[in-house]
Amino acid sequence: MSIVVAGVSKRFNEFVALEDVSVEVARGSLTALLGPSGSGKSTLLRVIAGLEQPDAGSVTISGLDVTHRPPQDRGVGFVFQHYAAFKHMTVWDNVAFGLTIRRRPKHQIRTRVAELLELVQLEGLAKRYPAQLSGGQRQRMGLARALAVDPEVLLLDEPFGALDARVRKELRAWLRRLHDETHTTTVIVTHDQEEAMDVADEVVVMNRGRIEQVAGPVDLYERPANEFVMTFVGQANRLGDAFVRPHDLELVLEPNGATREAMIERIVHLGFEVRVELLREDGEPLSVQLTRDDAERLELDRGQIVYVRPTRQTTFT
């Protein structure tokens, strides 16, 4: 194991940010900490980095107990949501910072920085200042800066949260490729379940300072441990005690014994998919996902009465 967090608790005054959290991150893996805001995911990452001191519990990195070590002695690379770029330094000096601090020989720094700038595709911008870069470029600089010191673990705190949707997707794919090349143990914090599923090998779902489930993306979606994971990771409809994913609902025009009646409230076209929002006879909303072809074949209309039947559902005891 690369990172072992054992029984960590952390309070900020009255607010309980982490409550007896234990989690292990495998060497060379890419793990996502996923949860809504206030779930403690960022605090957990900061505790691992040493930027927050836990009230209880311990943090071990590569077999070494680092609980009482300052951040600079933990061998971590940290990437901040708002970049935390050194504004008074050029891109080159930003990336070289960790190496300069370690008093590495000049020629070695030069080679390493050039290599990293090429890796993050910022070769031409070495002499610029952070203020002259776009958000995406700044974050790539932040990544290069964190990678420069060859960290044991790379920690990213909502690294793409401040970027627009397209750049976010690009950087996500790029991060995944980078990880596949370098195999640095990486932990990424995100509140975006799509991002977590897209980029990570393993997802740690957090809620209210606790861990709800640790699983791979497929298991997480197919076999959620509880109601929270079911509803937070992907959409889910509630049918009595059961939960049904929008694509596990069949929509027909004629009733048969197993179907329930509902009225179409809204039809949303999302390219290949069509989302139909329904209102059940008891006033509960329902969301159904169809392919565009199915939706066209049924000739659906707003206000129309239709019948739905779950093809697959999940219950939690």
Place this chain on the structure above:
Amino acid sequence: MRKVGLRVVALGYLGLVLVGPLTMVFWRTFEHGFGTFWSTLSEPNTVHAFELTLLVAAIAVPLNTVFGIVCALAIVRRRFPGKGIVNAFVDLPLALSPVVVGLSLFLLYGRGGWFYGFFTGHGVRILFALPSMVLATVFVSLPFVAREVVPTLREIGEEQEQAAHTLGASGWQTFWRVTLPSIRWAVIYGVVLTTARCLGEYGAVAVVSGRIEGKTETATLRVQDQYENFNLAGAYGISLALAAIAVCVLVAMTMLRPREGAPA
């Protein structure tokens, strides 16, 4: 029309309270020619007064710069009991009349004061000598660096410093390489204000120095002294020299300041 009105008011006010009196001093100084001006300035007691003013400033400004930065860091970056009180006390010299400061030093170090016995016993003269003048000047010029640096520290936030830590920098390295470069303009501005305050200090120093000509008389005290002795040309000359130093400091600062929009 409204814009012109505002401009007239602003310029008129500045002219009336700032430029007018300064022009007057300028005119009076050179009324009797440049020779008179030069001879008043080169008088040994006047030269000594300027030297003393600069010496006091040279001690007080570095002290208050270091204190101001440390104090601002403590106020913004640390949590400790009594922080609110520290924050409020830094402003005290702005609110307190310098004469009161002088008097309180007098009571502390004068005959019968708390520290009188200690220093007299060790043969150190505080009152009517350089130490008390430095103390008084340090007190009145204390807030400027801290007041300039606090808002800048708040604005830049803690993340750059945290990033430096994760990259292996110690607290000291982080301060020199990240924090100080980020607040340097606030520090420079604070130093300029502190210097100006030190050069111009009158009230507190007047109380504790004893105003001994050629010994504990600073430039501002010398102005008053010359004026009282009906040497108006001397008073104007020294005033003009003080004003000239102030203008030089301001111009230097304006030239040093980075242009708006340039990377800081």
